[in-house]
Amino acid sequence: MLTNILSGFIGILSLKVFAMMNLGVLAGLIFGSIPGLTVLMAIVLLLPITFGMDPLAGMILLLGAYCAGNYAGSITAILINTPGTPAAAATLIEGYPLTKKGKAVKALNMALIASVIAGLISTVVLLFVAPIIATFAVKFGPAEFFALAIFGLSIIISVSSKNLLKGLVSGLIGIYISMIGIDPIMGTARLSFGSYNMMSGINLVPALVGVFSISELMNICEDFWKKWKNHEDDSFEISNAIEGEKLTRGELLDCMKTIIKSSFIGTFIGAVPGTGAILSSFASYNEAKRSSKHPEEFGHGALEGVAATEAGNNGITGATLIPMMTLGIPGDVVTAVMMGALIMHGLPVGPALFSDHAPLTYAIIIGLFFVNIIMFLQAKVYIKLFVKIRNINKKLFVALLLIFCAVGAFAVNSSMFDVFAMLVFGIVGYFFLKFDFPLVPMVLALVLGPLAETSFRQALIISRGSLMIFIQKPISLVFLLISAISLVISVIQARKLQNR
């Protein structure tokens, strides 16, 4: 293995590879940070460029976009309460309150460092223990997926510590909305009211943009109204700490345990095909809150929360490649496209990739290390430019954010239906905020609802209607037990916080 690693290291030492790495990272940063533009879009657009390249340069280009895109969603989540990618929805729980406190730079740097560390850890796992994890990951069937989804949904309790009932209502409404569309098992239309647009279901991007951004826009307008009423100056208050407070070494060291733990959570979840970054970021957040010395800070701008979600989010970058490279099973849509790129370059996927093309395979993995380092360097500059967003005129900001929200929602399916859906979610989000309903449970349920329902029904079909399947399968049982324990701990913690 050492020879392969060394040959891989030598393989990437080329100017062309480094140029592609930089180009990929830049594309990922841009696409990831603009709501509506997805990492998948970046990869698909870059894919044709790779055809004329050697496989290594091509794969590095795509991996650069993948890693940076996964991270960059956090930038807008932290700065303007608009997640650039769905997975960044977890980051804004703590990130945006930090910005409101004037600690945007601190949050952005923490997100970047956590992402880079998680990316590196994930790559180490891919390099050394990929085959072992892959064999475990493919044991996931419907029962296991259901248990995993329940584990994810149990986080609703943790993020609703202020008001459990309201959190549950928000989560249930989210699950219900996620059922709109074609039934995945029977193929019948559900809750579509005869509309073809509704039959394809509610897309996550318009929902997220609506719930978080449109409601925030309405809040900003309300602030203007209050200022005019009180005859106060309505010009934008440039947060003095945006340029000031930087992340200290002590803060970073305090969060290091969380970052490492979340990286492993992300790596584990990412290795299971069909799970994704959203689940890993929320699971990491939940675990960070559960084990934190200061759980009361969560929800009000806890740096530890930002570190956890971003490490969980980027921990999947190397891990999703594990089933793809070792077994030929893509972990998500993005890795499926990357698998396509490998195949188009005439490379086999699965075990033969490691045995027949070892130098190239290891060069790609080593390249992933450097991608994370380049991402760190580029993002440092990018953040400085992006922070200026907060400094623009607030009235212009309202108009610009509305353009980006509308165009972002439209771009997903090139459909105006998504723009209207975004507005509906926006007004719902505004009412939820007004009445103190947490928004995160709804988002979490929108993501995990379909996975939970489909796998639940598939498992019951396999077991001919017996619920025992969820207990008989060891992995499923373990996840259900963890969910139950997590639920109990979260309820106790919520009680303690309320009493305080």
Add this chain to the structure above:
Amino acid sequence: MKLYVEKFMLSLIILFTGIVMHIFAITQIQEASLAGVSPRAVPIMVSRGVIIMALIMLIQAIVFYQKERGEADHVRSSVVFHRFPFTIFLLMVAYAVVMVFAGYFIASLTILPLIMFILKERNYKNYLILLAIVVLVYLIMDVVLNIPLPKIGLFGII
């Protein structure tokens, strides 16, 4: 609004939502069953969950009123609605509607400046920046990324 009134109203609204969700789950999903689980099962379960939560909230509201009898009349809700955010929301809806009928350019160059004007923006430079960004977004989406934004027939460009 008094706090207990808000609590009552909120639980009743959620109860109503739960009932509507339940009715939709029955009327808008065909009954079919495979291994005992029909496509209706989870939506019905969820709507029942919402109804139960609403009932618990209603009980909580009643308990709150009973407990704080006398005092409850003086506790006011912190929730206040202003008309202004809703006016802006209506303009956002207008933006989407105009986009459907008149395309991205006309919608962005009429409704967005109007929003800025209502927000009392009087610096013409910010309107010029808005114009530049509208064009830039069009170029990026339509030309670079090949994601055509809504247009009307005029020369096929706006």
